[in-house]
Amino acid sequence: MVVASPTISVTVDGIPVAVAAGASALDAINAVGVPLSQLCKDADMPAIGACRTCLVQIDGVRGFPASCSTPASDGMVIRTDTADAKRIRSGVIELTLGMVGDGNGGNGSIEGYGLLSDAAELHGISGGRWDSRERQATDESNPVFNLAMDACILCARCVNACQSGHQFIGAIDVLGAGGSARIATAGDKPLAESICTTCGQCLSVCPTGAISVKAPPETGAPAHQVKTTCPYCGVGCGIKLEVSDATEGPEAGRIVASHDDPDNLSSVGMLCVKGRFGYTFVQHG
Numbered sequence: 001m002v003v004a005s006p007t008i009s010v011t012v013d014g015i016p017v018a019v020a021a022g023a024s025a026l027d028a029i030n031a032v033g034v035p036l037s038q039l040c041k042d043a044d045m046p047a048i049g050a051c052r053t054c055l056v057q058i059d060g061v062r063g064f065p066a067s068c069s070t071p072a073s074d075g076m077v078i079r080t081d082t083a084d085a086k087r088i089r090s091g092v093i094e095l096t097l098g099m100v101g102d103g104n105g106g107n108g109s110i111e112g113y114g115l116l117s118d119a120a121e122l123h124g125i126s127g128g129r130w131d132s133r134e135r136q137a138t139d140e141s142n143p144v145f146n147l148a149m150d151a152c153i154l155c156a157r158c159v160n161a162c163q164s165g166h167q168f169i170g171a172i173d174v175l176g177a178g179g180s181a182r183i184a185t186a187g188d189k190p191l192a193e194s195i196c197t198t199c200g201q202c203l204s205v206c207p208t209g210a211i212s213v214k215a216p217p218e219t220g221a222p223a224h225q226v227k228t229t230c231p232y233c234g235v236g237c238g239i240k241l242e243v244s245d246a247t248e249g250p251e252a253g254r255i256v257a258s259h260d261d262p263d264n265l266s267s268v269g270m271l272c273v274k275g276r277f278g279y280t281f282v283q284h285g
Contacts, residue, residue: 004087005120009072013081021236025067025078036080037119039096040155041068042205044262044269046141046167051134052156054094056080064088079174098130099151100208115149134160141190144214144277149182153211158202158211166270171196182184183210193220200276204260223256223262230275238264255279 006021010028019028024047029036040051047068054066059077064085067078077083096108097120110120110128120126132150140275156174163170164230175184185194203211223242230237238261239261244254260281 001074008072008076010072010076010078014076019072021219023072025056025058025065025070027070028072028076028078030053031079035122036067037093037115037122039067039115039119039153040157041206042157042161045157045160045205048156048160051096051153053089053096055085055088055092057082057085074125079136086123090125091109092124093119094129097125097128098132099153101135109258113208116153117181133179140214141192142196142198143192144273145200145203145211146214147183148210148212149264151208152183153185153208153210154181155207157205157207161201161205164260167197167199167201169195169197169199172202198273198277199271200273201260201270204271204276207219217243230271232272232274232278233265236264237261237271239271239275239279241279254283261279 005252007018008021008023010017010025010240012021012029012032015032015034017028017032017130019031026036026038026047027043036056037053038042038051039053040048041054045114047066049069050114052066056068057064057065057069061070067080071110093116098115100113100116110117118144133150135152138149140155154170154174155201159173161167171191172183172185174181175188176182185196187189203213206212206219222245224245226241226243228239228241230239240261241255242259244256244258246254258271258276260269260276
């Protein structure tokens with residue numbers, strides 16, 4: 001006998017939606033499909049509530065609560081599109097842009113920062129309003145990926161993924177306070193000298209590209225996605241492979257990237273260094 005999970009009724013911008021009891025206001029917003037910036041909330045991890053870019057208005061609730069950490073309740077009326085909510089979110093995003101340097105376009109460009117750039121575009125922000133502050137040097141000690149603080153917004157997604165959110169390793173944390181706050185290891189040592197296992201979970205959840213692969217895959221052909229199982233051990237982790245669409249030449253059938261599969265019940269969105277980066281062996285031999 002299958003017992004149906006209890007649901008509650010919520011209204012988002014005039015659209016009624018039923019969500020599971022225990023869901024957040026942001027879950028209801030996402031269920032409706034209303035676009036809303038959410039820089040620090042990863043779909044597979046608990047809410048952090050650090051970025052404040054998902055602020056909304058809720059009838060009967062004072063102020064502008066963060067929808068990611070606000071439990072939804074039956075009959076709740078959520079408004080994402082009021083002038084005040086948009087103004088407050090725009091201000092938060094402008095302040096966040098002040099944490100990063102010029103984007104890929106230079107001259108005050110906000111391009112190239114992933115979800116942060118998307119949030120700025122969603123709110124009609126075309127350039128940074130505040131001067132960016134001096135940041136710590138990029139940590140290039142890890143053999144696979146770099147940690148560039150000049151693109152970091154201290155959302156703590158990576159910390160959450162490394163600690164209790166996913167991997168339970170605890171290699172990185174937020175160190176310092178104020179202008180000196182940064183993502184770093186215990187003792188502020190380089191990543192290569194820490195307990196980091198190079199699983200890349202931090203890389204997969206970073207919303208701005210502050211954590212990036214040293215040598216991203218290069219292919220001139222578009223790729224399609226194939227879901228499969230990691231071949232390395234008996235856990236059965238789910239992986240999503242990006243496979244080149246080329247039909248001839250060295251790119252034909254080439255695997256260009258491997259991603260975690262949050263829908264896989266064995267790994268629930270987690271991968272180790274082998275599953276995420278150790279796929280090139282199939283192209284040799």
